[in-house]
Amino acid sequence: MTNQYLYKIIIILFILLLALGCNVPQKAMKIPNLEVPESYQHAKDTTNSGQMDWRAYYEDELLIALIDTALKNNQELTILAQEIEISRAEVRSRKGEYLPFAEIRAGLGLEKEGRYTRFGAVDEQLEIREGQHFPDPLSDVMVGLFSTWEIDIWKKLHRAKRAAASRYLASTEGRNFMVSQLIAEISESYFELMVLDKLLEILEQNVGIQSEAVRVVRQQKSAARLSQLAVNRFEAQLLNTKNLQYDVKQQIVEAENRLKFLSGKFEAPIIRKSLDSSDIGIDDIRSGIPAQLLVNRPDVRQAELELAAANLDVQVARANFLPSLGIKAGVGFRTFAPAFLLQPESILYNIAGDIIAPLVNRNAIKAAYTSASARQVQAAVHYEQTILRAYTDVLNQVSKVDNYTNSYTTKSREVDLLVESVSIANNLFNAARADYAEVLLTQREALEAKMDLLEIQLQQMHTKVHLYRSLGGGWN
Structure with a gap:
């Protein structure tokens, strides 16, 4: 039922956006x-x-x-x-x-959370593998292909x-x-x-x-x-x-x-x-x-x-x-340790569409x-x-x-x-x-x-x- 309500809401919003957009001076x-x-x-x-x-x-x-x-x-x-x-x-x-815009992104970051913070305490308790905790400080390595496309x-x-x-x-x-x-x-x-x-x-x-x-x-x-x-x-x-x-x-x-x-x-x-x-x-x-x-x-x-x-x-x-329709998509690898970058568990992908009306x-x-x-x-x-x-x-x-x-x-x-x-x-x-x-x-x-x-x-x-x-x- 949750998905059905979500679909109904999306359809109603689309109709409202379309009706708003069709109110165009001629x-x-x-x-x-x-x-x-x-x-x-x-x-x-x-x-x-x-x-x-x-x-x-x-x-x-x-x-x-x-x-x-x-x-x-x-x-x-x-x-x-x-x-x-x-x-x-x-x-x-x-x-x-x-035409679709495509770009290659690569990033490298380093983050150190305080021990007595919510995220620091969580990282202290989590294990990557048995007996192996998150590194401190925490690095962030990413490489991927991302694309945006406004459908005409x-x-x-x-x-x-x-x-x-x-x-x-x-x-x-x-x-x-x-x-x-x-x-x-x-x-x-x-x-x-x-x-x-x-x-x-x-x-x-x-x-x-x-x-x-x-x-x-x-x-x-x-x-x-x-x-x-x-x-x-x-x-x-x-x-x-x-x-x-x-x-x-x-x-x-x-x-x-x-x-x-x-x-x-x-x-x-x-x-x-x-x-x-x-x-x-x-x-x-x-x-x-x-x-x-x-x-x-x-x-x-x-x-x-x-x-x-x-x-x-x-x-x-x-x-x-x-209304304008846009699509965003991406695929790549992201991990906190360079050694895990090309492993299947580091794969990320996303795809999303949005409708925008003034x-x-x-x-x-x-x-x-x-x-x-x-x-x-x-x-x-x-x-x-x-x-x-x-x-x-x-x-x-x-x-x-x-x-x-x-x-x-x-x-x-x-x-x-x-x-x-x-x-x-x-x-x-x-x-x-x-x-x-x-x-x-x-x-x-x-x-x-x-x-x-x-x-x-x-x-x-x-x-x-x-x-x-x-x-x-x-x-x-």
Whole structure:
């Protein structure tokens, strides 16, 4: 009857613990909206340039060599690589939590009980064998194998491991996103250097043209055909153009140093092509369809994996309200004399199971569950936001392709007209049929138009970089 009552008590306690654990708050998890338009501006071509390898996309061996150097030496990528190692270790740690823990223990002790104490008096009367009393002092020698195991009956530990695995994968996607950002930044600086080189070349050409104009007006002043005012105006414009060269040279130095920093080197010559020998080629870029962003862009996949981890965290936090089942077991040898250690009489073993349910500290568990639920909502909203940002990025860049192409065509025509006007103005001025102010104005307008045209070319190059990155390219 005693055992039956004991079993009944255990069953009743188990039911009470289970009922207590099942009183769990329930919060609905946010499901993100994954709907995206079917196409960009009614274009349904599924060809996506973002799926191209970045080496094939840029087709510039000097730029490719620069990017390869940066991928090997960049400090930010090295730091991210260590973050990935930390996440990988977390996965291994979580995996080990739902497996049995086993350990080997060995111990040695010595104890001396007082003769006039209860235990001392008992030890004095006991005999190990006939005529052989307990040793005094009493030694304690133990060696054995012991194990503990929390049985994952609610899949709490398993889900925690899956959450860690999702965060590990998210960290790898974060590195991929950083790679695409790095390649884009290097490409932008490289193209900027090409444009600055061309701008410096144009300024040098204008310095030569304006120097010749200064020589002519000085001759005409000597012939009393012009005043000193005309000479001063022409010389001032020449000095202004020369001054622009210093600003461009400084921009070149900063752009080169930026590329050296990204490449992780103190000194490295930045070799680049000339702008005239480079083909921008933005007309042949294909945007594909918006649904491809969910697969191509690393930041979208990272947000998706972080959302999956947050969903699992909520389930783990909810499982903390439920009873947990643990098993402890051990086997070994223990004796008061080393000579008896390996004898059968020294064998010990134990096995026990316990069920634990939270009772007093439920507020802390509720707080953890509330926090996990709030983080899940954050992750879902962040995922939606990332998809929306990716879509609008592509829309902006696709629009830039058309607008900058048209702008370049228009500005090129303007430059051609102004360059022709400079020649006409010079001829008219030499024939005394035009005022020197017209020559100065035409030269300044032609130079500004050339500089504007270079800025448009730079924007076209940046659009090529940004559209590729927006489509998810640059990391593969």
